[in-house]
Amino acid sequence: MNPQTVLVIDDERDIRELLTITLGRMDLQVDAVGTVGEARRALGERSYDLCFTDMRLPDGNGQEVIELIAANHPDMPVAMITAYGNVDAAVNALKAGAFDFVSKPVDIQMLRGLVRTALRLVEEKRNGGGAAKTNDSSDRLIGDSAAMQQVRATIGKLARNQAPVYIAGESGVGKELVARLIHEQGPRASGPFVPVNCGAIPSELMESEFFGHRKGSFTGASVDKEGLFQAAQGGTLFLDEVAELPLHMQVKLLRAIQEKAVRPIGGRDEIPVDVRILSATHKNLGQLVEQGQFRQDLFYRINVIELRVPPLRERRGDVPLLSAFILKALAGKSGDGVGQLSPAARDALDAYDFPGNVRELENILERAMAMCDGAIIDASDLMLPQRGVRADAVTPARHEDAAAGTAPASASANGGLDDYISNLERTAIVKALEESRYNKTAAARKLGITFRALRYKLKKLGID
Numbered sequence: 001m002n003p004q005t006v007l008v009i010d011d012e013r014d015i016r017e018l019l020t021i022t023l024g025r026m027d028l029q030v031d032a033v034g035t036v037g038e039a040r041r042a043l044g045e046r047s048y049d050l051c052f053t054d055m056r057l058p059d060g061n062g063q064e065v066i067e068l069i070a071a072n073h074p075d076m077p078v079a080m081i082t083a084y085g086n087v088d089a090a091v092n093a094l095k096a097g098a099f100d101f102v103s104k105p106v107d108i109q110m111l112r113g114l115v116r117t118a119l120r121l122v123e124e125k126r127n128g129g130g131a132a133k134t135n136d137s138s139d140r141l142i143g144d145s146a147a148m149q150q151v152r153a154t155i156g157k158l159a160r161n162q163a164p165v166y167i168a169g170e171s172g173v174g175k176e177l178v179a180r181l182i183h184e185q186g187p188r189a190s191g192p193f194v195p196v197n198c199g200a201i202p203s204e205l206m207e208s209e210f211f212g213h214r215k216g217s218f219t220g221a222s223v224d225k226e227g228l229f230q231a232a233q234g235g236t237l238f239l240d241e242v243a244e245l246p247l248h249m250q251v252k253l254l255r256a257i258q259e260k261a262v263r264p265i266g267g268r269d270e271i272p273v274d275v276r277i278l279s280a281t282h283k284n285l286g287q288l289v290e291q292g293q294f295r296q297d298l299f300y301r302i303n304v305i306e307l308r309v310p311p312l313r314e315r316r317g318d319v320p321l322l323s324a325f326i327l328k329a330l331a332g333k334s335g336d337g338v339g340q341l342s343p344a345a346r347d348a349l350d351a352y353d354f355p356g357n358v359r360e361l362e363n364i365l366e367r368a369m370a371m372c373d374g375a376i377i378d379a380s381d382l383m384l385p386q387r388g389v390r391a392d393a394v395t396p397a398r399h400e401d402a403a404a405g406t407a408p409a410s411a412s413a414n415g416g417l418d419d420y421i422s423n424l425e426r427t428a429i430v431k432a433l434e435e436s437r438y439n440k441t442a443a444a445r446k447l448g449i450t451f452r453a454l455r456y457k458l459k460k461l462g463i464d
């Protein structure tokens, strides 16, 4: 088998030599050059499995090299060599498409970890394994809406580099699921995925939880303990509810991320850690930064790339597929038949806003399965709270009631929840059709449902 090849671009001879020796010991064949011009030439003459480039070069910069490789050799991972503590350069490199970065002075152990991860990525791509896995695991992310397709495509891209990703979105939208998929579809898949709920760790235990401690370092530390960073070695650390980190911990975390090393409490030495950081919160982190409750430098560091998972009400076309998926999973757990939604139940879900997003849909369906007779779930089994019915569905009905001088329709007065909901739907649909001059495509868009769903509803509600 041919040895794997690496191109090193750095104008400092010491760095070139260090990398050549270290990578050579890993049985890699290394070409080392000192300028962008020489790099261009080398890249034109042969293809490499991996590239390291310095930021500042005599005739240009590393950013140019990253862009050149992204354009001509999109499958080649590039790692940036940055000056110690130069967060801006590291962040810019990751944004430009660098796979990862190493800061000077280069830590050999860390370098080896990075090389192994990068080459695993190359190998997976070559064997087509990455693509197969992508399909497998993205099957778990249900939803065909344009918004979800976009999220799925972004996950695939983000899985391939090592940049920290900040996953934004309301509670229950699927942020943790997205984080898991980024991990599983990338070269760290065989390493651990360690989720941490930052809001659940008592402030005084946080440092020990994250970085570990040495026996005897404080009262109660009776044995050496490994921290979460060490537990995630070679894999991914998912910082859920990252906004809950106290400020003193934010400083320590920033340091660990920047230096890729941690020092256990009571320990003398720093331990290098090769961990990818993903984080999430349902809070507005940008706003917390403005209010001084979250450190700007940490925000900048973990938010190299932001992925927003939209709330369910912005992709309500996904509700039927999600419901079917959840009902199947519930049947698998209980051993009963797969629950089916009655048409009225489907309409009721369609009119609901899901403030608790997919997790709420799971809870609603689980409760409904317990409530319903047999396997058919009716609208009343869903027990939807009225607060969540879409404003655009309720308001027109109220207008009409007011215009007609009647009291607002209530479920009990009008022959049950189904009729009540159908009336709300009819009013909302007619209003949307009028406002869009009877253009069904535009009306469906206004209502936030698919064209097919609108056609179905028009037929069901007897609207011509």
Ligand SMILES: Nc1ncnc2c1ncn2[C@@H]1O[C@H](COP(=O)(O)OP(=O)(O)OP(=O)(O)O)[C@@H](O)[C@H]1O
Pocket: 140, 141, 142, 143, 169, 170, 171, 172, 173, 174, 175, 176, 177, 178, 240, 281, 282, 322, 325, 358, 359, 362
């Ligand atoms: N698109 C989806 N397809 C299938 N299941 C999903 C999807 N989105 C979310 N879920 C499921 O919904 C539940 C909530 O998702 P998850 O815990 O990832 O949300 P979250 O955004 O991290 O919530 P929180 O902010 O409360 O931590 C999980 O059981 C998850 O598997």
